[in-house]
Amino acid sequence: MTNIVKVIKPGLSTTIQDLGRARHQIEGFPESGAMDKFEYQLANLLVNNHKNDASLEFVMTGPTLKFECDSFIALTGGQMHAKLNGQRILKNRAIQVDAGSVLECGPMETGNYGYIAFSNGGVVTQPILDSRSTTLRTQMGGIQGRALIAGDNLPIRDSVIMQSLQSRKINWDVETSNFIRFVKGPHWQMFSDEAQKQFTQQSYHVSEQMDRMGYRLNGNPLPVPSKSLLSEGTVFGNIQITRDGSPIILLADRQTTGGYPVIGTVIKADWSKLVQMKINKDFHFIEVDMETAMNALVAHQKILNDNYEKWYQGRYVEPIGPLRRNSIKIERLIKNNL
Amino acid sequence: MDYSYFQINEQALEVVFPEQINVEENKLVQQVSQKLIEEETAGVTGVIPAYHTLTVNFDYDLTSFKLLEGQIDSLIASSSGEDMSVKKIVELPVCYDEEFGPDLEDVAEFASVSVEKLIKLHTGTDYFIFMMGFLPGFAYMGSVPEQIAMPRLKVPRKSIAPGSVGIAGAQTGMYPVESPGGWRLIGRTPIQLYDRNNPVLKYRSGDYVRFKAISKAEYYEIQKRDRAGDYTLKTITEGGNTND
Known part of the structure; x- marks a missing residue:
C-alpha cells in the first residue's frame, strides 16, 4: 500500500534520485542519478532495497520528515546529528520508524552529500524516461523536476518487517583523501609536457562553484592547447580543462556532450571521495593505468557485496524480523499487566 | 572506414572517427549507436553519439572492452554496407x-x-x-x-x-x-x-x-x-x- 512521508523542512537542496537515465543520453538528456553512488547504494542495501530504488539525496543540510506510515530507513553520507522523535540516531544502519515519527537530519559535518533510503522500494514517484531522478536544470523527474519544498508528500510503501534488522549496520564513514586517481583522458596528448606535469604535481581544491553538474577546481591555470575541438560525449568524472586553464570535473547532471579537452577521467573507485570532497581542501591528482583502476573498483564494490552477502545469509538468524504490529500489541499487554 | 577505440574509464569507451563535420560519417555513428541501444547489446548501459565520436557506457560485470569492441567492429562493418541515402x-x-x-x-x-x-x-x-x-x-x-x-x-x-x-x-x-x-x-x-x-x-x-x-x-x-x-x-x- 502506498503511503506518505511529509516534508516539514526541505533542507538545503534535497532531491529524489536513483541511478539515473543513462539510456536516454542518446536523446541528449543528462544521465543524472545519485552523486555519490556508493553511499546511495549502501543506503538501499541497508534497508534491503533494489539497487535502483529512489532515495532522497541531500546537500550539506538534510530535511525534516514526518512519517504517516511504518517504515525502515537508513541514513548514509557525512557525519550528522540526526534525530528520530528527538532521540539521536546513527547513520549506516537500518532503523525502524513508526507511523507518526519525525526525522530531523540537520547539518552534516563531514562530506557534502547524504542519502535517506526507505524500505520496501524507496520513494515511488512517477518515473520519467525510466527514472525517478530529479534533473533540476531540465525540470525533469522527482516532484515537478524541482528540489523538495515544505509540504511535499513523498509516496512510499509502508513496511512492517525487515530481515536481520539487528545486523544491518556497517562501521563506515564517507571516504576522505588528499589525492584523487585518474586515467588519461582522450585529449591527454594535446597537452604539453609542461601542462601534464603541472596537472599531476600541483595541488587543487574544489571551489564554491560546485553542484550536481560539476565541480570547478581552483589551482594555478594550466597552459591550454590552442586547437579547438568538436564536442564529444561526456562521462561522470571527466576532467575538462576550460579556456582559462582550470579544471571542471563533470558529474551527475552534466550535459551529454562537451567541447573542452578532457585531460583525464577520475577512476570509479574514487568517485565517492571526490563528490564528498569539502570546499577548499587541498588534494592532488595521481595518474593510474586502467588495470589499477579496475582492481580498485572491484575492491571498492566488494565492501558492498560482502555486506549484502552477510545480511542475506543472516536472514534466517533469530530474531527473524519481528512482526511489528504484533510486537506492539504484546508490548501493550505486558505494560497494562504491570 | 578509419576509426580507433579509446578506453575512457573502467566502464566506458569511445569510438573515434576522423575529426570532421561530415554527414556520411555521422550517419554511421548514428546507426551504430541506435543499434547498440535498440538491439540491447549485452552490458551496454548508454551511448552518446556526437559529431565524430561514439561514447559507449557499459556494465563491467556483463561485458568487457574486448568483447564490446568486437561487437562494435561488426556493427560498423555491417552498417557501412547499408544504404545511407534514406x-x-x-x-x-x-x-x-x-x-x-x-x-x-x-x-x-x-x-x-x-x-x-x-x-x-x-x-x-x-x-x-x-x-x-x-x-x-x-x-x-x-x-x-x-x-x-x-x-x-x-x-x-x-x-x-x-x-x-x-x-x-x-x-x-x-x-x-x-x-x-x-x-x-x-x-x-x-x-x-x-x-x-x-x-x-x-x-x-x-x-x-x-x-x-x-x-x-x-x-x-x-x-x-x-x-x-x-x-x-x-x-x-x-x-x-x-x-x-
Whole structure:
C-alpha cells in the first residue's frame, strides 16, 4: 500500500534520485542519478532495497520528515546529528520508524552529500524516461523536476518487517583523501609536457562553484592547447580543462556532450571521495593505468557485496524480523499487566 | 572506414572517427549507436553519439572492452554496407515574422537579400541533426547556406522564448525551452518542442529537419491544436534504393 512521508523542512537542496537515465543520453538528456553512488547504494542495501530504488539525496543540510506510515530507513553520507522523535540516531544502519515519527537530519559535518533510503522500494514517484531522478536544470523527474519544498508528500510503501534488522549496520564513514586517481583522458596528448606535469604535481581544491553538474577546481591555470575541438560525449568524472586553464570535473547532471579537452577521467573507485570532497581542501591528482583502476573498483564494490552477502545469509538468524504490529500489541499487554 | 577505440574509464569507451563535420560519417555513428541501444547489446548501459565520436557506457560485470569492441567492429562493418541515402525528414512549421524573429532584418542585410528571399533560403535546405544536447530537445543541425550563415550575437540575449529558431554561423536550430543565447533569431515554431511531463522528443540525431514557412494566423492555429494534443508533425521519408 502506498503511503506518505511529509516534508516539514526541505533542507538545503534535497532531491529524489536513483541511478539515473543513462539510456536516454542518446536523446541528449543528462544521465543524472545519485552523486555519490556508493553511499546511495549502501543506503538501499541497508534497508534491503533494489539497487535502483529512489532515495532522497541531500546537500550539506538534510530535511525534516514526518512519517504517516511504518517504515525502515537508513541514513548514509557525512557525519550528522540526526534525530528520530528527538532521540539521536546513527547513520549506516537500518532503523525502524513508526507511523507518526519525525526525522530531523540537520547539518552534516563531514562530506557534502547524504542519502535517506526507505524500505520496501524507496520513494515511488512517477518515473520519467525510466527514472525517478530529479534533473533540476531540465525540470525533469522527482516532484515537478524541482528540489523538495515544505509540504511535499513523498509516496512510499509502508513496511512492517525487515530481515536481520539487528545486523544491518556497517562501521563506515564517507571516504576522505588528499589525492584523487585518474586515467588519461582522450585529449591527454594535446597537452604539453609542461601542462601534464603541472596537472599531476600541483595541488587543487574544489571551489564554491560546485553542484550536481560539476565541480570547478581552483589551482594555478594550466597552459591550454590552442586547437579547438568538436564536442564529444561526456562521462561522470571527466576532467575538462576550460579556456582559462582550470579544471571542471563533470558529474551527475552534466550535459551529454562537451567541447573542452578532457585531460583525464577520475577512476570509479574514487568517485565517492571526490563528490564528498569539502570546499577548499587541498588534494592532488595521481595518474593510474586502467588495470589499477579496475582492481580498485572491484575492491571498492566488494565492501558492498560482502555486506549484502552477510545480511542475506543472516536472514534466517533469530530474531527473524519481528512482526511489528504484533510486537506492539504484546508490548501493550505486558505494560497494562504491570 | 578509419576509426580507433579509446578506453575512457573502467566502464566506458569511445569510438573515434576522423575529426570532421561530415554527414556520411555521422550517419554511421548514428546507426551504430541506435543499434547498440535498440538491439540491447549485452552490458551496454548508454551511448552518446556526437559529431565524430561514439561514447559507449557499459556494465563491467556483463561485458568487457574486448568483447564490446568486437561487437562494435561488426556493427560498423555491417552498417557501412547499408544504404545511407534514406532521409527521415521532420517538417517543422515556422513563422518568420519580425515579432518572433528580431534578427530577421539583420540576417537579410548580412546576406544582401530581401527577407522573403532569406526565408526561401532557410526553408530550402534540409538540415541534418548531428547530435542532441545542451538543452533538452536541442538539436545541433547543419549546414545553412553560406550566404545566410551569420555569426552569433556579440552579446547573448538574457532570455529567448521557447520555439525560437536561429542561426549561428553554419548552424541552425530551435530553442526548445526558455534560455539565454546568442543565436540570430529569425522566427519561431508554434510546436512545443519539450514537455517536461512527457519528454518524448519529436526528432532525434540522424533525422533531418525541414522548415516550412507559415503565417501568423497559422502560427496561432497550430499552437492551439498542438497544445490540445491535436497536431502531428509531418514526417517525410525520401531517398533509398527504390525507384518511386
